[in-house]
Amino acid sequence: MSARERAAEAAGEVRDPEMPMLTLADLGVLRGVEMERGMDGGETVVAWITPTYTGCPAMATMRDDLVHRLNDAGFPRVEVRVVLDPPWSSDWISERGRAALRAAGLSAPGPARRASGPVALTLGPPRRAPDCPRCGSAATRLTSEFGATACKALYTCTGCLEPFEHVKEI
Structure with missing residues (x-):
């Protein structure tokens, strides 16, 4: 198994801090994991995450949990990057994640209802x-x-x- 595959597997085990029955991968927050070679020749694991909504208070915990899990898996250099485009959608929750929610x-x-064009303001x-x-x-x-x-x-x-x-x- 390659280093990238091992890193992706380890990152995929990190649980959501607010809904621990879900991994970040099942929630669709974990967007990708890659290896980048630095100027010194060392490799850094880069994980991309997308918040479920702007200002999500769990983002810092998700980042810290990813760094700790990847460090524990033998990757001393980890960087977590936030990706905002496209914005997260509840459609990204995996079928396994949906089953875990129901079981809990x-x-x-x-x-999700996505509108194209102007979005009508509704107060209810x-x-x-x-x-x-x-x-x-x-x-x-x-x-x-x-x-x-x-x-x-x-x-x-x-x-x-x-x-x-x-x-x-x-």
Whole structure:
């Protein structure tokens, strides 16, 4: 296995600090891992990550966790670069990641709605129709647009009456 492959495998094991059932790779935040040779001939692992939204407070932790994991895997020189274009989309969450969210009792996001051209201003909460991750019922209602983190909303199932968090489509 090449050094780049070993580095990519190690980086792919790093967990999201806010949703630890997901790796950064499953979340789609880890965009790539490459090896760069420096002027001194030494190799540096370069990992690219994209925040789930501007100002995401977990970015510093993600960066630090990537550096520590790669250092532990035998790569002493690591650089983490932030990529903002294209912006992250919840469509980048892998099927394995979506299954992990459901297994943890979270509702996985549906397809992101991307508009071309001007985006209409709406003051109400976006229309979502998440199924209950516990009983599967489509009879759910929004309880709060804000969950434990900014990327989640709180819903209640009117079938089983259980509350659950829904990862927002972005």
